[in-house]
Amino acid sequence: MHEELLERENKSAELIVRSLDPLNAEPPLDLLRRSHITANRLFFVRNHAPVPQIDPRSYRLHVNGLVRRELQLSLDELRREFPIRTIVATLQCAGNRRQELMRFKPIPDEIEWHAGAIGTAEWRGVSLRDVLRAAEVLDEAQHVAFLGLDRVRKKDLEFGFGGSIPLEKALSPEVILAFEMNGEPLPPAHGFPLRVVVPGYIGARSVKWLGQITLQKTPSENYFQARAYKIFAPHVTAETADWDRGLTLGELPISSVICSPQDGSEVEAGPLSIKGYALSSGGRSIERVEVSLDGGESWTIAELEPERGRWAWRFWEATLVVDRGEREIVARAWDSAANTQPEEARRIWNFKGYVNNAWHRIWVKVK
Numbered sequence: 001m002h003e004e005l006l007e008r009e010n011k012s013a014e015l016i017v018r019s020l021d022p023l024n025a026e027p028p029l030d031l032l033r034r035s036h037i038t039a040n041r042l043f044f045v046r047n048h049a050p051v052p053q054i055d056p057r058s059y060r061l062h063v064n065g066l067v068r069r070e071l072q073l074s075l076d077e078l079r080r081e082f083p084i085r086t087i088v089a090t091l092q093c094a095g096n097r098r099q100e101l102m103r104f105k106p107i108p109d110e111i112e113w114h115a116g117a118i119g120t121a122e123w124r125g126v127s128l129r130d131v132l133r134a135a136e137v138l139d140e141a142q143h144v145a146f147l148g149l150d151r152v153r154k155k156d157l158e159f160g161f162g163g164s165i166p167l168e169k170a171l172s173p174e175v176i177l178a179f180e181m182n183g184e185p186l187p188p189a190h191g192f193p194l195r196v197v198v199p200g201y202i203g204a205r206s207v208k209w210l211g212q213i214t215l216q217k218t219p220s221e222n223y224f225q226a227r228a229y230k231i232f233a234p235h236v237t238a239e240t241a242d243w244d245r246g247l248t249l250g251e252l253p254i255s256s257v258i259c260s261p262q263d264g265s266e267v268e269a270g271p272l273s274i275k276g277y278a279l280s281s282g283g284r285s286i287e288r289v290e291v292s293l294d295g296g297e298s299w300t301i302a303e304l305e306p307e308r309g310r311w312a313w314r315f316w317e318a319t320l321v322v323d324r325g326e327r328e329i330v331a332r333a334w335d336s337a338a339n340t341q342p343e344e345a346r347r348i349w350n351f352k353g354y355v356n357n358a359w360h361r362i363w364v365k366v367k
Contacts, residue, residue, distance in 0.1 A: 009189045012041040018111045022047035026116030033259035036308050038119035045189050046093050049152040056193045065215035068136035082126035085176050089199035089311040093117035098353035104346040107353040115257040120312050123197045125178035129171045144170040145220040146196050146207035162222030163205050174199045199311035200281035202249045204229050234349045254280040255357040256333035263362035272322045279313040280335035286314040288334040322366045331360045
């Protein structure tokens with residue numbers, strides 16, 4: 001059944017399906033690591049509702065709220081009236097690597113993402129900043145809220161997926177309204193006909209099927225901003241959480257992942273090539289990735305591949321000599337602000353399973 005659904009969404013049959021209704025899927029790590037630009041067919045899919053069918057001819061983007069000029073823009077008007085921008089940027093789901101947190105304590109009702117809910121694309125569209133300037137934002141505006149045209153159902157309510165970012169971020173040149181992905185029109189599963197791309201932030205802020213942009217004084221009150229995508233201390237549970245005190249997720253933390261060899265695989269004794277990806281945010285660059293075979297007592301510095309842009313992941317590779325037996329391989333990254341990763345995933349466990357960026361650990365059997 002899932003093969004038919006993947007084919008209908010023009011997705012590779014090699015994606016690992018985490019849920020069917022709605023579709024959520026991620027690529028195997030060895031395939032993900034093959035190219036800096038993730039092919040559209042391999043790009044992870046994160047949906048909270050069925051993919052909406054939108055007629056591009058009648059589509060309009062509405063810009064309203066604390067602006068002097070409310071706008072209604074067709075796709076042709078967006079292309080014609082604003083300069084076209086292109087950016088290579090990595091998007092990552094806030095739940096990426098949740099499966100590692102689940103090893104310590106159950107996280108019910110959440111998708112068991114491994115480390116493939118991430119991908120990098122060349123996005124083409126128009127700068128959000130240019131559109132906001134055309135709308136003439138009022139001085140009292142502090143947040144930019146987005147609302148999608150999908151229909152999410154929660155109990156007796158039905159609403160579009162939404163969220164917001166601070167106005168300062170919205171006015172940054174890297175944030176775009178994208179209508180193309182890797183040289184093609186946005187695929188339906190990735191937001192056709194228009195989506196926001198907010199580099200450096202959790203994927204939830206890059207709202208798909210964008211229908212409305214609202215300038216306002218306060219953050220979005222949409223469920224996916226006011227309730228979901230908040231993080232709490234490890235001792236807090238869903239039953240004890242005060243949602244008003246949860247930390248709303250925005251920027252992603254630094255992280256690195258081992259893509260090859262894969263966890264649980266068998267390898268030959270001797271020199272072993274270890275490959276992975278690393279990512280930071282805030283426009284900070286990955287400066288170093290280290291790999292350890294002794295639980296972090298000693299580290300080997302990996303070779304970094306050239307940067308593909310301030311907002312894109314960075315590939316790395318290290319060769320270490322491994323002896324026979326069961327071996328743990330650990331990786332961690334450092335960025336240009338000397339940020340690094342926490343050692344233990346259990347120390348950052350949270351009941352929603354968000355933003356796990358602990359040292360990445362895999363086990364291999366060396367023959």
